[in-house]
Ligand SMILES: Nc1ncnc2c1ncn2[C@@H]1O[C@H](COP(=O)(O)OP(=O)(O)O)[C@@H](O)[C@H]1O
């Protein structure tokens with residue numbers, strides 16, 4: 001499978017945090033959202049995120065909630081009855097470093113803190129896992145462990161925030177190529193079960209980039225919606241076209257998220273998001289409700 005056993009660490013390096021790696025099967029772990037630490041990383045906090053960011057994130061959120069059937073004109077409603085839910089969202093991009101994790105984490109925080117939406121955030125990037133670092137969650141069993149051992153329960157592996165309906169499932173105790181695992185029947189079964197187990201919960205998967213490996217394709221097959229992050233003025237257009245085309249082959253429900261990491265003349269400004277083209281497929285079929 002190409003996965004590499006990770007050597008257990010003693011947990012986060014930051015002092016004063018009692019969290020430690022856990023054995024698989026231990027009770028649901030919890031963590032505190034550290035808003036100062038999140039703000040220092042430029043991430044969403046209830047009052048620390050710049051006004052324009054909040055507005056742009058809100059637009060992305062609303063469009064997403066609407067598409068997956070959790071928000072309809074006139075207000076919020078439950079997921080559609082019957083059949084497979086549409087609550088699995090994968091976040092990917094063309095190359096590394098374009099803001100996939102940043103987008104996934106901020107979207108998850110904003111949905112949970114601002115909308116009160118229940119969110120399960122999964123680190124699906126076993127090569128460059130970074131989700132845990134936003135929440136100071138230590139290494140331990142996670143997503144790949146669950147896929148390799150279905151007897152493990154997500155509720156015993158995912159870390160639950162004490163202040164919001166947010167659970168974080170880290171990448172797990174093995175890192176490395178995981179395309180085979182992510183495209184397995186077990187992965188399909190995992191997402192089907194996770195989707196129906198809590199129909200009003202959003203499952204956000206932070207995936208690897210499209211062009212580096214095939215993991216993202218495998219994950220996108222299981223998702224109902226894909227968010228494709230484009231780093232403004234940085235990602236070469238031909239590369240975006242190739243990656244996007246291949247993504248659309250496995251998942252037609254792609255939305256583009258423009259991540260402006262660098263604001264011209266803005267010095268130390270944090271960038272912002274803007275969804276500039278919902279429905280990426282040429283011709284952009286209008287959204288159905
Ligand atoms: N809009 C943004 N504003 C500020 N920093 C950002 C923004 N987008 C990305 N970053 C930073 O850029 C770096 C790479 O982003 P990351 O989300 O880890 O990329 P990826 O997951 O695509 O590899 C991180 O340090 C992240 O904090």
Ligand SMILES: [Mg+2]
Nearest residue numbers: 100101125130
């Ligand atoms: Mg990442």
